Amino acid sequence: MNESAVKPVKTDEKRVALLGFGTVGSAVAHLLHDQKFEGVRLTHIYNRGIARKQGSDRASGLSGDIVWTENIEDVLNSDANVVIEVVGGLHPTGEWLTRALASGKHVVTANKQLIAYHGAELSQLARQNGVSLVYNAAVAGGVPVIPAVLHGLQGDRVRQIAGILNGTCNFILSQMEAGADYHDVLAKAQAAGYAEADPTADVDGFDARAKLCILARTAMQVGLNPDAVPVQTIRNVRLVDFHYARDLNCTIRQVARVESDGDTIRANVGPTLVPHTSPFAWSHGTQNLVMTTGEFGGDVVFSGHGAGGNPTAVAVVSDLLAVAHGSASPLLPVQDRAVSREFVAPHYLRFVVQDKPGIISAISGALAQVGANIDSIVQRPGYPKDALPFVVTTEPCSTTTVQQAVHTIGQMPTMLEEPLLLQMMREPEGD
Ligand SMILES: NC(=O)C1=CN([C@@H]2O[C@H](COP(=O)(O)OP(=O)(O)OC[C@H]3O[C@@H](n4cnc5c(N)ncnc54)[C@H](OP(=O)(O)O)[C@@H]3O)[C@@H](O)[C@H]2O)C=CC1
Ligand SMILES: N[C@@H](CC=O)C(=O)O
Numbered sequence: 001m002n003e004s005a006v007k008p009v010k011t012d013e014k015r016v017a018l019l020g021f022g023t024v025g026s027a028v029a030h031l032l033h034d035q036k037f038e039g040v041r042l043t044h045i046y047n048r049g050i051a052r053k054q055g056s057d058r059a060s061g062l063s064g065d066i067v068w069t070e071n072i073e074d075v076l077n078s079d080a081n082v083v084i085e086v087v088g089g090l091h092p093t094g095e096w097l098t099r100a101l102a103s104g105k106h107v108v109t110a111n112k113q114l115i116a117y118h119g120a121e122l123s124q125l126a127r128q129n130g131v132s133l134v135y136n137a138a139v140a141g142g143v144p145v146i147p148a149v150l151h152g153l154q155g156d157r158v159r160q161i162a163g164i165l166n167g168t169c170n171f172i173l174s175q176m177e178a179g180a181d182y183h184d185v186l187a188k189a190q191a192a193g194y195a196e197a198d199p200t201a202d203v204d205g206f207d208a209r210a211k212l213c214i215l216a217r218t219a220m221q222v223g224l225n226p227d228a229v230p231v232q233t234i235r236n237v238r239l240v241d242f243h244y245a246r247d248l249n250c251t252i253r254q255v256a257r258v259e260s261d262g263d264t265i266r267a268n269v270g271p272t273l274v275p276h277t278s279p280f281a282w283s284h285g286t287q288n289l290v291m292t293t294g295e296f297g298g299d300v301v302f303s304g305h306g307a308g309g310n311p312t313a314v315a316v317v318s319d320l321l322a323v324a325h326g327s328a329s330p331l332l333p334v335q336d337r338a339v340s341r342e343f344v345a346p347h348y349l350r351f352v353v354q355d356k357p358g359i360i361s362a363i364s365g366a367l368a369q370v371g372a373n374i375d376s377i378v379q380r381p382g383y384p385k386d387a388l389p390f391v392v393t394t395e396p397c398s399t400t401t402v403q404q405a406v407h408t409i410g411q412m413p414t415m416l417e418e419p420l421l422l423q424m425m426r427e428p429e430g431d
Helices: 023-035 050-054 072-076 093-102 112-128 145-152 167-177 182-191 206-220 239-247 309-324 359-369 399-410
Strands: 014-019 040-046 067-069 082-085 106-109 158-164 250-260 265-275 287-294 298-305 347-353 374-378 388-394 420-424
Touching: 014 023, 014 072, 014 309, 023 040, 023 309, 040 050, 040 072, 040 309, 050 067, 067 072, 072 093, 082 093, 082 309, 093 106, 093 112, 106 112, 106 309, 112 206, 145 206, 158 206, 167 182, 167 239, 167 250, 167 287, 206 250, 206 265, 239 250, 239 347, 239 388, 250 420, 347 359, 347 399, 359 374, 359 388, 359 399, 399 420
Parallel strands: 014 040, 014 082, 040 067, 082 106, 265 420
Antiparallel strands: 158 250, 158 287, 250 265, 287 298, 347 388, 347 420, 374 388
């Protein structure tokens, strides 16, 4: 063996293997390469079809002593002591990270599905093996909300979290607010690398739901089964809903929320009317926003870019540096809790009907039957009578009972499509 070819291993050095060379992975590789952080060295890049990745524009400028491989064993059996996983999905990433942790490698991941479903077991495994598992980038992309709640809010008792947690949905809805077409904007979000490999996860709420469960665990110490948290898609929101929302001094955003009153945990994710006066309405493009409400400290707001290669790479690399400095996050006690969907809120109901006398009285009758009081009826002029969209809003009432009424109303022969039911966020309260 040529002794001069053997590189001495510095014991305090973090040798980093990167799994996944897509939007986030390539941005992480460039950030590490370009910024040359002390004490960390990128040693491996793993991806399927690695020759395609190594020959791509994304790889250009990445020089140095990096092993490019499509064989995961090259990573798991290597002397890399940190694995960064930016592949996504539950499998085979779950198996890889289990093996990495079990063999004493620290893990940094942006994989919100894996952490939402298996974070508890993986954190336990990390602790047993004396290594760290960190996942700052799994929630809100470049917004350091996980370290903030872990280190900055443990002194409070967080009772409520409401957040815009999906950059793709925020990008779509805020562009629709300006008149853009849903499908065009979704295509733009995919091209820009904001959307998940399967954008269903974004638009149908599963991505935000996973992030909400991670937030509930870290900020409130409650373990929620993601499958138990109801989600509502944004696919049924139309341009007309933005027009009516504006008439109500609101706009529409995908909001994920969890709240605890001690006995009950309520959680859901879905498109929501947010008042123009609330910070939720001011989030545009890929911005995410998280508002926590603590029993002692009150409201705290975090905001920034929730998607995109570079903002997410900053979160990943910051986690890596926390591992390198020995300041990665603590493991907190968590209590598993059931999820209630019984929110009380004002509601927005949009109907599209073939106009006939008696429709309003039938709708108000169905709402009255479940104890829901109408707050307003809004009908913009100019729509054709044979496909007339109009809106009813309710005073605060239980979402599940309004759902029953809407189901009944949806059976009326004059209804041309399924009614749209959205929760409305209340006006922010002044101090
Ligand atoms: N994009 C974003 O803004 C953000 C993403 N995240 C999370 O980061 C992770 C990565 O996201 P992103 O970079 O956008 O995704 P990409 O799809 O751009 O990158 C994933 C990479 O992993 C590779 N890959 C996928 N499956 C396998 C497999 N089974 N074996 C080997 N390689 C595989 C893909 O290869 P191929 O090219 O062949 O498909 C691709 O290069 C996800 O968990 C995502 O949720 C978190 C925050 C923000
Ligand atoms: N697809 C996700 C990416 C970041 O988590 C999003 O749009 O927020």
